[in-house]
Amino acid sequence: MAVQLGHHGWAGVRTARPLGADAHDRQGPLCKGEGEEFDIGELTTYLNDALFIAPSFLLRPEVTWAEIDAVTFDVTLRDAGRSVTGRVFLDEQGAPVDFATTDRFVASLCRAARGSAAG
Numbered sequence: 001m002a003v004q005l006g007h008h009g010w011a012g013v014r015t016a017r018p019l020g021a022d023a024h025d026r027q028g029p030l031c032k033g034e035g036e037e038f039d040i041g042e043l044t045t046y047l048n049d050a051l052f053i054a055p056s057f058l059l060r061p062e063v064t065w066a067e068i069d070a071v072t073f074d075v076t077l078r079d080a081g082r083s084v085t086g087r088v089f090l091d092e093q094g095a096p097v098d099f100a101t102t103d104r105f106v107a108s109l110c111r112a113a114r115g116s117a118a119g
Contacts, residue, residue, distance in 0.1 A: 037105035044084045044103045047077045051088060051096055 050057040058075065066074040068087070076085040089098040 039080075040082055040084060041104050043077060043079055043082055044086065044101055047075065047084055047086055048099045048101070051075065051086070051099060 071090045084103040086101040
């Protein structure tokens with residue numbers, strides 16, 4: 001699956017297509033949406049990506065950190081009146097190895113839009 005992410009103003013737009021499909025695929029995308037749930041999903045994706053690719057992007061006042069234990073912490077990002085939180089799990093060297101959140105809605109919304117109950 002290929003996912004295109006875009007931001008228009010402060011709103012996120014998500015379009016998901018099968019891997020290898022082009023933008024003019026006759027069947028259309030598997031999912032395309034916008035709105036509050038998608039905006040929260042996009043902000044969560046940004047948080048997750050920043051943690052693993054460019055953590056220095058998160059060294060700003062809109063981000064708060066909370067230690068859970070020696071190998072786990074929560075990180076919260078606030079932006080445009082929205083707030084998302086992820087739990088980060090570290091390996092023995094202190095590097096992040098996993099990210100968990102309850103702030104993603106897109107998978108269930110896309111299934112509903114396609115009329116499928118299957119995951």
